[in-house]
Amino acid sequence: MKKIIEINNISVDYDLEDDQEPAINNVSLDINENEFVCILGPSGCGKSTLLKAIAGFVKPFKGNVLMNGVEIIGPDKLRGVVFQEPNLFPWYNVFQNVAIGPKLGKTSKIEINRIVDKYLAQVELLEFKNAKVFELSGGQKQRVAIARTLANNPEVILMDEPFGALDSFTRQKMQTMIRELWNKNNATIFFVTHDIDEALSLATKIYVMRSGEKSIVMDYDLNYTFRLLKNPKERVYEEKEFILLKDEIISLLEE
């Protein structure tokens, strides 16, 4: 397994001058190719900050983040980001939003069309190609945002609670979809969530983050996502092992 991202003992503080504790403290982890990594933790524990450090939006005051061995110093197209609030550009329609990355990369018109069609089909929004983005529902917007990121073919996709604002029904469908997209595109995903079921059902690897430490306290290797890939209807949630694991994580987060 190829190591794509290497996080070496980073600490991030938004304002070093104030008396506030750092937003994250001494976090280390690796993201390997084709992994589906979930960061799980309560709100305020520093999940988004960790994601921002990987994206290159914030700089750690201690430690470093390497991508393919090179230190990350700012945002670039190797790491795609899907935000919690879909931030499609309203002045562009669905097609144009998904086409941004390929267009900036000076891809030919025919190739751009092919790429956009491919990923809009994957998120099942091909018929909305010419729609204005503000006419879409929350779930549809997020699917376009995902297609936009996929179309740029990043080496790793960072997602910050992408389904957090959606109703539970849409959320479930989106989880199934993202799992399939991850598999189909051989993608590597770094996924932030505070929802234990979501993490357990999607991740190949979970890192649990705690508010007290502002750091990772435990990690788990999982295979539910592979089983759900084969049969999305399988009731893994009812298995004893699943429930026990869930309880363990809950008690870990309650400490």
Place this chain on the structure above:
Amino acid sequence: MKFKRTIVWTVVITLWFLFTMYQLKEGFNGAVVIPNPYLVIKSFINILKNGYASHTLLQHAGASFGRLFTAILIAVLTAIPLGLLCGYVKKIETVVSTIVEFIRPLPPLAYYTIIILATQIGNTSKVILLFIAAFAPMYIACVQAVKQVRKDYILSSQTLGANGIQIFRNVVLPSALPNIFTGIRTAIGVAYTTLVSAEMVAAKSGLGYMILYAYNVFQTEVVFVGIILIGISAVLLDDLLKFTEKKLVFWKGQA
């Protein structure tokens, strides 16, 4: 909206008519302070046919609008790029804003004399005066526009591979459009209010000149014709801009 405006105007004109219907009271030096609508319409037709103050009405209007549009066009071409640049570069903004903030509240007539001394009494001095009036609102709107661009839009475009110029084209400029339109509309308003001042000194034509000429010979009905023409053209121009904005900035208030 249109309907409401029609009602307001109907009421205003009716009241105007009622108040001036039995008008016998003579104003200062025998002139009627508020001429009745009939008198104003008659005067308008007369001016339309025979001209006024040795020019046709079209020449007066043409002179005024020529100055206005030249000044606004120059302001658009200078204030908007400069404002956008200053939104980016703090140091340049400090220099330009300091000067703009000083000039902006000055009454135009205060520095008009200096302009006339520098450029003589031709058309140039009038255009410069209107340009100065129009500059500040556009400049300030553009600086604000750049500062208000959503940070996550910029970050998103960076993760899609956009460089500085591409960020400007794909994110900053479209984000700034609504503010730019507001700036232009405000600027046109300010330029209009400066029009009469500009045509007060050593002008030979223009709607402002016509008004001042009529005032000097106590023909208030001509003053009214001038005021109404300026007012109507301003409202129509603003409507045109609002319409253009709605088409061009179709996403405003939608996202």
